[in-house]
Amino acid sequence: MSSIKKVLSVILILALALMSFGGLSGCQIQPKSNEPLRILVDAVASDGEAALEREFTQFMEKMDVPQDFEIEFLPGASLETGDDSERQARITQLRTEIMAGEGPDLFLICRNEQHSLFLTPEKNMEQGQFYPLDDLIEKAQYMDWESLTPEVMAGGHSEQYGQCILPISYDLPVACFRKDDLPEAPAGNSWQDVLADESEFLQVPAALIAAVKGTEGRDLGANFAADTFGPVADYAVSPRQLNFTEDELLQRMQAMVEIEQKASANAWGLPEYFTACISGRWNDINEMDIYRDHIDGSVDKIPLTMVPRYSDDGGVAVEINSYAAINANTKRAEDAFALLDALFSPQALLEMRQIYSPLATGEALVFEDVFSPDYAKAYRAANKDEKEKMGIYDLGWSFSQENFDEFTRIRRQITCAQFCGDINLQVQYLLDYCLSDPDNTEQLVHEYYQRIRQMLGE
Numbered sequence: 001m002s003s004i005k006k007v008l009s010v011i012l013i014l015a016l017a018l019m020s021f022g023g024l025s026g027c028q029i030q031p032k033s034n035e036p037l038r039i040l041v042d043a044v045a046s047d048g049e050a051a052l053e054r055e056f057t058q059f060m061e062k063m064d065v066p067q068d069f070e071i072e073f074l075p076g077a078s079l080e081t082g083d084d085s086e087r088q089a090r091i092t093q094l095r096t097e098i099m100a101g102e103g104p105d106l107f108l109i110c111r112n113e114q115h116s117l118f119l120t121p122e123k124n125m126e127q128g129q130f131y132p133l134d135d136l137i138e139k140a141q142y143m144d145w146e147s148l149t150p151e152v153m154a155g156g157h158s159e160q161y162g163q164c165i166l167p168i169s170y171d172l173p174v175a176c177f178r179k180d181d182l183p184e185a186p187a188g189n190s191w192q193d194v195l196a197d198e199s200e201f202l203q204v205p206a207a208l209i210a211a212v213k214g215t216e217g218r219d220l221g222a223n224f225a226a227d228t229f230g231p232v233a234d235y236a237v238s239p240r241q242l243n244f245t246e247d248e249l250l251q252r253m254q255a256m257v258e259i260e261q262k263a264s265a266n267a268w269g270l271p272e273y274f275t276a277c278i279s280g281r282w283n284d285i286n287e288m289d290i291y292r293d294h295i296d297g298s299v300d301k302i303p304l305t306m307v308p309r310y311s312d313d314g315g316v317a318v319e320i321n322s323y324a325a326i327n328a329n330t331k332r333a334e335d336a337f338a339l340l341d342a343l344f345s346p347q348a349l350l351e352m353r354q355i356y357s358p359l360a361t362g363e364a365l366v367f368e369d370v371f372s373p374d375y376a377k378a379y380r381a382a383n384k385d386e387k388e389k390m391g392i393y394d395l396g397w398s399f400s401q402e403n404f405d406e407f408t409r410i411r412r413q414i415t416c417a418q419f420c421g422d423i424n425l426q427v428q429y430l431l432d433y434c435l436s437d438p439d440n441t442e443q444l445v446h447e448y449y450q451r452i453r454q455m456l457g458e
Contacts, residue, residue, distance in 0.1 A: 037069040037336055038103075040094070042117060043110035043322070043358035049073045055354040063345075064141065065338040072104065074117065084115060091117050098129065098329065105330040106339060110322040110359050111420050120421030121165060121323065122235045125156075130164035131326040136337040137163060142345035148366045155320050155417030159236040166340065168322040168356075169363035170417060172278045172308070173224055174410060175204035179303035181271035186307070189413065190314045191228050195255060200268050205275055205309035206256065207263035225256055226427035230313030230416045233423060233456055240456050242423075246449040249427070253434045253441055260435055278364045278371070278407060304403050308410050315415025319424065322359040350382040368411075372404045426452050 045052040053071050060067065074091070077084035094117055097103040109117065118124045137145055156165030186201045188194065194202045206228065226232050229252070234241045244252070262268055311317040324343065326336045342348060349356065349367055356365075369375045376398035399407060418424070430448040434441045 035331075037066060037105045037332055037339065039069055039071045039106045039108065039339070040074060040104035040117075041071055041108045042074040042112065043108065044076060045073070045354065046357050047354060052354040052358070055352060059348060059352055060339065060342060063342040065342050066332075066335040069339065088115055091115055098327065101329050103327050103329055105327055105332055105336040107325045107327065108322075108343075108355070108359065109325070120235070120423070121156075121320075121325075121419040122233075122421065123240075125158040125164045126160060126235045128161060129328050130158075130161075131328045131330060131333050131336075132158075132161045132164055133166070133326070133337065134162040136334065136341075140341045141338075142341045142347070144346065147346070147368050148344070149368055149411055149414075151411065151414035152318060152320065152366050152417040155419065156323060156325075165323050165325045166344065167320045167366050167417065168324060168359050169365050170318045170320045171224065172316070172318050172364045172410065172414075173205050173275065174278060174306045174308050175201070175273055175275045176304045176306055177201075177271055177273045179305050181273075182305040182307075185305055188310065190310050191312050194310055200262075200270065201307055202310065203259050203262070204268065204270065204273060205307055207259045207275065224309065224317075224319060224428075225252065225431040226424040227317035227319060227416070227418070228252060228256075228309070228311045230311040230315075230317050231418055232421075232427070242453065242456060246445065249430075249449055250442060250445045253431060253445055256431055257434050257438050257441065278410075303400070304406060306406050306410050308413060311416065313415050316410065316413045317416040317418065318414055319420045320417055321363050321420065323419070350379055368408075371399050371407065373398050373401055422455050423452050426455065 041052070056071065060069075074094075075084075075087045077087060094103060107117070118129075124130065137143070152167050152170050153163070155170075156163055156167050158164045182201065186197060186199055188197060188202055194206055197203060229244050229248075231243055233243055308316045324340055326333060326340070330336055343352070343355070346367075349365075349370070364370075398404070426448055430444060433444050437444070
């Protein structure tokens with residue numbers, strides 16, 4: 001055999017070996033499939049599943065993306081009886097498919113506290129269940145990666161595999177005061193600062209009860225106790241580790257019970273304020289005088305000072321509520337990402353109300369410009385012939401530029417973005433029980449901490 005043939009033989013052998021073991025990403029190269037792309041949507045379609053699927057299909061027809069896809073909606077619990085046996089059965093089937101190397105190609109997931117396909121997405125990332133996206137993001141055609149809130153997108157990044165999940169919406173709890181009453185946010189950026197703050201301004205967002213001075217408090221139904229720890233656990237190490245001890249959990253529950261009791265009784269004696277999660281649902285509480293004018297785009301908007309809820313790690317921890325990811329088992333990773341690329345485009349944000357409403361109801365979005373005056377103008381222009389059509393939340397709604405800058409200041413303080421996984425939910429349930437039975441807090445903490453440790457190891 002000539003030397004040239006020997007060299008060619010070696011090159012061929014190396015090429016076959018590379019195809020067998022995959023590239024540097026760690027994912028095995030899969031043969032192309034002729035099956036349509038499977039998209040799994042786990043979200044409540046406000047106007048019905050048919051309307052969401054129709055809008056999704058019509059939008060994608062305008063984009064340079066594969067058109068051979070089919071959408072499956074994960075069943076929800078019965079509205080009449082609360083029965084979710086159909087949902088549980090389908091989740092079991094999907095998990096079996098995924099374990100067998102199959103399953104949907106693309107996931108669009110909204111937080112579900114009862115039964116989620118992925119109980120703790122951080123854990124699923126580190127187990128390699130989602131396809132690494134870094135190389136695909138670099139070649140994105142529509143997505144503007146720089147326009148997505150980096151502090152939140154980091155929550156979908158795996159130490160081992162890189163970016164594996166694309167967050168869509170998140171909770172950012174704040175307390176809002178008139179700038180006339182609180183010209184600047186008080187000093188401090190950690191949970192210890194919250195406890196030491198004699199002015200008590202920093203404690204208000206930790207309570208998350210909308211209580212305006214002189215009015216009856218309104219429970220927003222939100223509880224983010226776990227986020228005050230920052231990251232609740234390290235899923236990238238073996239064995240996995242909790243980031244708080246039982247004694248630290250006890251102290252946290254006792255402190256939060258005291259804060260919640262103050263909020264419920266309006267015992268702070270602070271200037272008028274409200275607490276909320278930044279979102280287009282901002283005007284849901286419009287009976288509160290502090291921003292009755294603030295939500296009306298035809299009048300000057302009230303300048304606000306926003307005070308976020310701080311955590312142990314010296315910043316703001318937020319919870320990711322909805323996200324998109326590609327199955328590591330997919331045989332059409334580039335095609336699946338093409339749909340994601342279009343979904344994260346500025347054009348989709350303006351036009352796809354049916355998909356963004358259920359994925360972002362009540363939360364902030366990772367798109368930096370949403371809630372800005374410029375975004376509101378663009379939305380009104382894109383929907384000028386559809387006056388009744390809502391935007392992601394409300395037609396043309398926005399902060400004033402001054403308040404949008406304040407919102408951006410808070411976003412730059414985000415130091416942790418994590419998913420509302422099983423551990424976060426257990427801490428949430430624990431606080432609910434401690435509020436109902438504060439005298440039994442110590443025993444409740446012990447029981448829940450043991451449960452949490454067991455969950456971490458599963």
